[in-house]
């Protein structure tokens with residue numbers, strides 16, 4: 001299980017330090033999540049920390065492509 005960062009990401013760095021698995025890295029043109037490291041925060045936090053802190057709508061999706069921070073959230 002892993003989340004993904006979309007092209008809506010504005011490279012604000014907010015999610016990088018809250019990830020318990022150091023799964024988020026900078027790439028061109030935006031940040032990405034290493035799907036080999038992302039656990040969706042299971043065992044560490046009740047909710048995915050990257051999605052909880054991300055200020056941008058539609059920047060993080062789950063494996064089904066569902067936005068964790070949909071428009072109007």
Ligand code: SF4
Pocket residue numbers: 002003018019020021022023024033037038039040041048049050051
């Ligand atoms: S869901 Fe958790 S483990 Fe996965 S990238 Fe986000 S903060 Fe890291």
Ligand code: SF4
Pocket residue numbers: 005008009010011012013014015016031050053054055056059060
């Ligand atoms: S918090 Fe959201 S907008 Fe900021 S770097 Fe992470 S995914 Fe991108």
